[in-house]
Every structure is written in C-alpha cells, then in structure tokens.
Amino acid sequence: MVKTEFSPIADTTRRAEIVALLRRAILTGQLEPGQKLNELRISEQMRVSRAPLREAMRELVQEGILTSIPYAGTFVINVTAKDIDDAYSLNKVLDEFAIERMWKLRDQRFLDELDRRHEAVKQATRERDTTRQIETALQLHGLIHEWADNSVLLETWQRLTSRLQMYFALHQQARKEAVPAEDVHETYVALLKGHDMRAAQRHAREHIDLDFEELLAYARGLERRPSKGA
Amino acid sequence: MVKTEFSPIADTTRRAEIVALLRRAILTGQLEPGQKLNELRISEQMRVSRAPLREAMRELVQEGILTSIPYAGTFVINVTAKDIDDAYSLNKVLDEFAIERMWKLRDQRFLDELDRRHEAVKQATRERDTTRQIETALQLHGLIHEWADNSVLLETWQRLTSRLQMYFALHQQARKEAVPAEDVHETYVALLKGHDMRAAQRHAREHIDLDFEELLAYARGLERRPSKGA
DNA sequence: GACAATCAGATTGTCGACAATCTAACAAGA
DNA sequence: TCTTGTTAGATTGTCGACAATCTGATTGTC
Numbered sequence: 001m002v003k004t005e006f007s008p009i010a011d012t013t014r015r016a017e018i019v020a021l022l023r024r025a026i027l028t029g030q031l032e033p034g035q036k037l038n039e040l041r042i043s044e045q046m047r048v049s050r051a052p053l054r055e056a057m058r059e060l061v062q063e064g065i066l067t068s069i070p071y072a073g074t075f076v077i078n079v080t081a082k083d084i085d086d087a088y089s090l091n092k093v094l095d096e097f098a099i100e101r102m103w104k105l106r107d108q109r110f111l112d113e114l115d116r117r118h119e120a121v122k123q124a125t126r127e128r129d130t131t132r133q134i135e136t137a138l139q140l141h142g143l144i145h146e147w148a149d150n151s152v153l154l155e156t157w158q159r160l161t162s163r164l165q166m167y168f169a170l171h172q173q174a175r176k177e178a179v180p181a182e183d184v185h186e187t188y189v190a191l192l193k194g195h196d197m198r199a200a201q202r203h204a205r206e207h208i209d210l211d212f213e214e215l216l217a218y219a220r221g222l223e224r225r226p227s228k229g230a
Numbered sequence: 231m232v233k234t235e236f237s238p239i240a241d242t243t244r245r246a247e248i249v250a251l252l253r254r255a256i257l258t259g260q261l262e263p264g265q266k267l268n269e270l271r272i273s274e275q276m277r278v279s280r281a282p283l284r285e286a287m288r289e290l291v292q293e294g295i296l297t298s299i300p301y302a303g304t305f306v307i308n309v310t311a312k313d314i315d316d317a318y319s320l321n322k323v324l325d326e327f328a329i330e331r332m333w334k335l336r337d338q339r340f341l342d343e344l345d346r347r348h349e350a351v352k353q354a355t356r357e358r359d360t361t362r363q364i365e366t367a368l369q370l371h372g373l374i375h376e377w378a379d380n381s382v383l384l385e386t387w388q389r390l391t392s393r394l395q396m397y398f399a400l401h402q403q404a405r406k407e408a409v410p411a412e413d414v415h416e417t418y419v420a421l422l423k424g425h426d427m428r429a430a431q432r433h434a435r436e437h438i439d440l441d442f443e444e445l446l447a448y449a450r451g452l453e454r455r456p457s458k459g460a
Numbered sequence: 461g462a463c464a465a466t467c468a469g470a471t472t473g474t475c476g477a478c479a480a481t482c483t484a485a486c487a488a489g490a
Numbered sequence: 491t492c493t494t495g496t497t498a499g500a501t502t503g504t505c506g507a508c509a510a511t512c513t514g515a516t517t518g519t520c
Contacts, residue, residue, distance in 0.1 A: 013300045013503065039472070049505045051281060054473090058285045062292030064385065070243050071472055071511050086380040093327045097320070150316040152393075155294070156386055163382075243473065269502070279475045284503090301481045301502055 014048050018056035021046070026065050026076055027162060028131050029169040036073045037066070065162050077163075081219040084167050088212055091160055094145070094153065095204035101148035103197045110147055111193060117143060118189050130172045138165055140185060144192070171215045244278050248286035251276070256295050256306055257392060258361050259399040266303045267296070295392050309397055311449040317393050318442055324375070324387055325434035331378035333427045340377055341423060347373060348419050360402045368395055370415060374422070401445045 025031045043053045057074050060066040068074040077083075102110075117140040124132040138161050145157040187207070191200040255261045273283045287304050290296040298304040332340075347370040354363040368391050375387040417437070421430040 015503080016300070040470090050472090051284075051504055051506095055285055055288045055503095058288040059292050062289050070246070072513095073472075083381065086382040090327070090380065090382050090386065093323060097323045150320065151313065152316045152320050152390065156320070156389070159386075160382065245473080270500090280502090281474055281476095285473095302483095303502075 013052070015052040015055050015059075018046060018048065018053055019059050022056060022060055023063075023065070023162070026060070027165045027169060029166070029173045031076050033076050033166075033170070034078045035076045037075065038073075063162060064159055065166060079167055079170065079219055081216055081223060083163070084216055084219050087160055087163050087167075091157075091164065092205050094157055094160070095141075096201045098144040098148040098150075098153060098157070099192075099197060099201050099204060101150055101153070102144050103200075105147055105149060106192075110143075114140075114143060114189060114192060118185060121185060122183070131169060134165055134168045134172065137185070140189075167215060167219070171218050174218060243282070245282040245285050245289075248276060248278065248283055249289055252286060252290055253293075253295070253392070256290070257395045257399060259396070259403045261306050263306050263396075263400070264308045265306045267305065268303075293392060294389055295396060307393075309400065309449055311446055311453060313393070314397050314446055314449050317390055317397075321387075321390055321394065322435050324383065324390070325371075326431045328374040328378040328380075328383060328387070329422075329427060329431050329434060331380055331383070332374050333430075335377055335379060336422075340373075344370075344373060344419060344422060348415060351415060352413070361399060364395055364398045364402065367415070370419075397445060397449070401448050404448060 022031075022037075031037070037057065039050050039053060039057075043050045046053065057066060057068070061068045061074065065077055066074050067077050117136065120136040121133065121140055124136045142157065142161065145154050148154070188203060191203050194200070252261075252267075261267070267287065269280050269283060269287075273280045276283065287296060287298070291298045291304065295307055296304050297307050347366065350366040351363065351370055354366050372387065372391065375384050378384070418433060421433050424430070
C-alpha cells in the first residue's frame, strides 16, 4: 500500500471566506484604521446574509484587528505608537525564545525553506510589490516560530504578526514608493544558518530589521493629527 | 470640579453574557475537554436563539479554548501534555519579560494590590475552595503583566492563562481534595517586593510554582487512555 | 440664542425558519 | 463477511424579518 499523507481539506463555509477577505482588506490597508464596518453594506457587497458576516467579524475582533462596541459598531483598530512599540518589544522576546527552541531542530528542510522564503522576499523587492514584500518578509521571520515546535508560541506570533503587517502596510502606503534596500535580511539568514545561537538571538533582539524606527516615527506623526475614523 | 474616573459600563448584549457563562463552564471543568457543544440544546437551556450563541462560540474558538470543525460541531479543546508544556514554557518567558518591564513601575499601589491578591489566595486555600484557589493564584501571577504597561503582553498572557486555568481545574478535579500547602507564593511575593530584579526573574523561570510537574504527569496519564470526547 | 424633549432614520442585536451537510443505521451486492 | 449505496434523522450553516438601541435633526420652551 502506498503511504500517502493527506492534509485537511479547506473550510468551505461562507464564514471562513469572509474572514479571509476581511483580514486581507484590513492587513493591506484597504480598510483604514478606525473605519467603521457597516454590516448591511458589506453583506450586500459580498452577497451573503449578515449572520456569517457577523460571525466572521467576531473572529477578527478576537484576533485583535477589529474592535466592537455594542450597538455602536465594529471598527478597524486604531494604531497608536505605543501599540506598535508594545508589539515590537514583545516580538523580540518571542524571537529570542523561538530561536532557542528551534536551534537544535534545524535540518536540511529548514535551510531549504529558509532560502526559499528569503528568495521570495528578494523577488518581491525586485518587483517593487510593497504589499507582497511585507507579507514575504513576515513569512521569512515566521519560520523560526513554525520550527520551534511550540503551538502556543506560533499562535501568539501569528496574532502579533497580523498587527505588525497592518502597521507596515499603512506605513508603506503613506510613504509610497520608497522601497528599502534589497538584502536587509542577509545577516539574519546567515546567522540562522550558522553555529552561534547567541549571536542569532542578539541579532533578533537588537537589530532593527524592518525599518521599525521609521514606522514608529510615522505612527507618532499620525497621533498628532486627529484620525478621521474614531 | 471633582475629578472622577468612570469605567466603561458592562456589555449588555446576550452574546457577552453567553461568552462569560461558557468560559466559566469550560475553565472550571464543567464542560470536559473534547466534549461537543450542541447549539440547539444549549440555546434552549439558556433561552436564547442560536445566533448570539454561535457568535459567542466563535469568540471562544479564537480565544483558544474551543475548536470548531465545519458541519461537524464545536468542541472543548483537548488537553495534551505537550500543550501544557508549550504553554508553560512560554509563560515563563513572558513572566521574565513582564518583570523587567514592570520593575521600575512598582509603587505603593502595586504593593498593596500584590498583598491583596496574595491574601485572596491564602483565604481560598484556607476555605478549601479549589476552583477559587486556582482563580486567585492566576490573578496574583497576572499582576506583573497588568503592571508591565504593555497591552499586547497582557492580552497574550490572558490567552495563555485561560488554558492554564482549565488544565489546573481538571487536575484539581481529578485528584479531588489534596489542596497544596498554604504559602507556596510567599517567596514569589517577597521577591517582587525586593530590590533584586534578576532574582525575581530567576524565580519566575525556575520555580515550579503551581505543582506544574504533577499537572504534566496527570496530563500524560490522560493521554494513555482514550478520551471519551473526541 | 441656549437648552431640553421629541422624533425619524439608520444600524446593530436577536429571532425563527429553511437549506446544506454530516452521521449512523440499514440494505444490496460481490 | 466485507464493501458499497441508500436513506432518515439530527445538527450545523445561512437567510430574511423584527426588536432594541443609537444618532442627529427638529421642535418647543425659557
């Protein structure tokens, strides 16, 4: 008998598709922070009833990218500089933990996947596809969490990442075309391939990989002027 | 003018109440791991329609204590020893991070609150109220996260805590009356009041505060026999 | 003109019914 | 006996309508 592994088939509920659609719209900045989501309007646009839409929105509220006020509405979360700072500082701690956990689990498959994802970032950069660039960069950084063999860590990181992705997308959108240099992740990848775990951890903790300072400055700027949404 | 602070008034939706009810039932072990939640039955018991119940269940799925399979049902999560181990090891990292962040923010109000929560644990212990004992112990440990002034950290810790509370409740339920000694948190509280941050961090990382080893052994035992739920 | 009371419109929360899907029991055939 | 096809019942997913609540404009009063 042939030994075949099947992965679970995709969710086929409207709810799941709505979640994916909304999440993408939020994380790419199509829906602005603070913006209210009108249930009737969205349900008509998607040609679904409000029930699955509302359930989908409940999920995204728990995911932390929407916020809901009873009888008032559901809104895209507002981005404060402090949120970004909080998320980023926690992210560093998680990175360090993940590296410690996955270090001994590295194998050829890991190295291959690392290169594959690194390549994806470089290609997105070459193609000037900023949205995809953010997506691929976060996927590259997510590898250590996927490899750490700790489901709770992975889940936590994914929640964090949602927000970071949203922040970066907004930032990119604001400054338009200025795409960062091509090989910002070179050192990171090299360290993950090497033999010095402490060095890799130090890099994760200290290196500002994704123009974080600039992102923070941008967010601080936003806070000085009133947001139109909330 | 008197300077008065008002806290947000309670949510008045059925959904919010259902969430609270279900969460409590799960975290206290009233609903067993793997158990299926029948929507019709529960909605009739609670005298609500399925719509708010389903929305509430969606929230708890995202909260990580329920799991849903399309067209099959929504179930209480199954507890594996690895889950517990994963949650606990991450928890240690978060504790360490929280202590670092809140250390300089400690003030009289913090010390008072620390004592208050410690007292609550001791009282629950004296009264042999195991459920409340778990609840208060986790609240005591949560203080450092509340005080760390990092909303993302706090949120993450609360998610983690939900599961730990569930695990401990199951454990307590299984071994019935054996209540641990009264002052297991004495050292922890003392260190948080002291001047040696590193020592407090070390304690958080190394000290098995809540009979964790025993909990793990219990979970491993569960896995050897088939669970009735899933 | 300032302020409170009222009201209409819009939006969210909830309900009951129907459609889609799954499960388990049973029958038919190799 | 094992496998496959069928079917009935139960359960989840989705829908359209109604109830509860909020918001902003309007009216009336001082």
